[in-house]
Amino acid sequence: MQNVWRLRGGERTLGSVSTTADGRIWVSIRSVCDALKIAMQSQLTKLRSSDFDWTCVTMIVMQVGGQNRQVAMIDLESLPMWLVTIKPSKVAFERS
Numbered sequence: 001m002q003n004v005w006r007l008r009g010g011e012r013t014l015g016s017v018s019t020t021a022d023g024r025i026w027v028s029i030r031s032v033c034d035a036l037k038i039a040m041q042s043q044l045t046k047l048r049s050s051d052f053d054w055t056c057v058t059m060i061v062m063q064v065g066g067q068n069r070q071v072a073m074i075d076l077e078s079l080p081m082w083l084v085t086i087k088p089s090k091v092a093f094e095r096s
Contacts, residue, residue, distance in 0.1 A: 018060055018073060026060060026073035032083075038091045044072050047082060054081055 018026045029047070033040040047057050056075035061068050074082060 018062065020060075024056075025076040026058065027076055027079055029057070029072040029074050032074075032079070036086070038086065040072075042091070043082075043086070046085070047074065054078065 017028070020026065029044055030040050033043055044057070047055050055078045057078075058073055058075075059070040060073050062071045063069075
């Protein structure tokens with residue numbers, strides 16, 4: 001069983017947070033990438049690489065837009081370590 005919360009700021013959803021039965025807190029990788037305006041896929045590939053064995057990344061099924069979708073999530077304890085690995089000079093920024 002999991003609990004899912006949508007974090008809202010005004011009219012906009014800022015992110016998704018989920019907890020699992022074991023009490024772990026998970027944060028949507030897409031939500032963080034969207035907030036930072038960086039490309040998610042390259043960050044997800046980096047997080048799944050063997051160079052980042054300290055990360056805990058999983059896919060959680062969530063209801064998005066009325067449909068069940070798999071959402072890439074990172075353990076809250078791994079989030080700060082991931083953020084310090086993001087080098088602005090090397091990331092692909094998404095265009096608005």
